[in-house]
Amino acid sequence: EDKVVQSPLSLVVHEGDTVTLNCSYEVTNFRSLLWYKQEKKAPTFLFMLTSSGIEKKSGRLSSILDKKELFSILNITATQTGDSAIYLCAVRPGTASKLTFGTGTRLQVTL
């Protein structure tokens, strides 16, 4: 069965700090890994990673995948209070469209 483990489970940082969120996985016939941000309602899509070593970047957020070691990291630089959310990592096997999610990392950014 596919499995996703995220760490840490929760994190409190000060505005301006840089954070790194971790995601390790086990999946049959890996196809892609996705990161989502969930505030109060719908998870919103951040990144989809399919190849090792290629960094995806969007503003202060970036992510990279290591298919050999089966993990991904999500970096957020110069954090802001608006970054406070649950960050979800999910993997997708090559044989099905479904995503298997981790339990998420709850990030709180304080002033």
Added chain:
Amino acid sequence: DTAVSQTPKYLVTQMGNDKSIKCEQNLGHDTMYWYKQDSKKFLKIMFSYNNKELIINETVPNRFSPKSPDKAHLNLHINSLELGDSAVYFCASSQDFVGSSPLHFGNGTRLTVT
């Protein structure tokens, strides 16, 4: 314009009742999903439909019955509701079932069974 919309947003009902949640997407996607998120925020797939055909059916009690009248709609009917059904139910869609595109989620329906 809401891409994936679910109704109702909140649903409070008693044990034993039957209820439905509706979902519509205007993205032109072929594939739709139902996910359940428990109190610990863990999102778990329930069903997936591609062009009105069921393609994923996880280990879900048969009290849950999805229906897709067309590829833009996926509804979820739940019979004989139980306390353990209390959760947030998310509808989602993706361009195809091959997995080349991300899922887009609705805002969720918070179901409370008393």
